[in-house]
Amino acid sequence: MKQLNLNFIKERRLHLGKTMKEMADTLGYENASTYLKYESGVYSIKAEQLPRLAKSLECEISDFFTISVAEIAI
Numbered sequence: 001m002k003q004l005n006l007n008f009i010k011e012r013r014l015h016l017g018k019t020m021k022e023m024a025d026t027l028g029y030e031n032a033s034t035y036l037k038y039e040s041g042v043y044s045i046k047a048e049q050l051p052r053l054a055k056s057l058e059c060e061i062s063d064f065f066t067i068s069v070a071e072i073a074i
Contacts, residue, residue: 002065006041009064012057013039026056 013023020032020039027049029035037043045053054061 002067004045004064005066006039008066009053009057010039012059012063016057018056023053023056027052 013020020035023039024030024032024035027035027038029038034043038045050061050064054064
């Protein structure tokens with residue numbers, strides 16, 4: 001199953017020198033504090049937000065995802 005890689009999102013934002021306030025404005029959030037809750041996983045990023053997020057972070061939507069492999073107890 002694919003999971004959203006929040007660390008990639010944060011690292012990409014920092015690499016591009018974008019502030020949380022800039023990201024909040026791009027995604028239509030009220031303030032940087034709200035954006036932080038999405039970036040840290042307190043709130044879930046919605047699918048309809050991904051195209052704007054990808055454009056702002058200059059990457060592909062697929063870059064946001066990582067494959068999660070579950071461990072099976074034997």
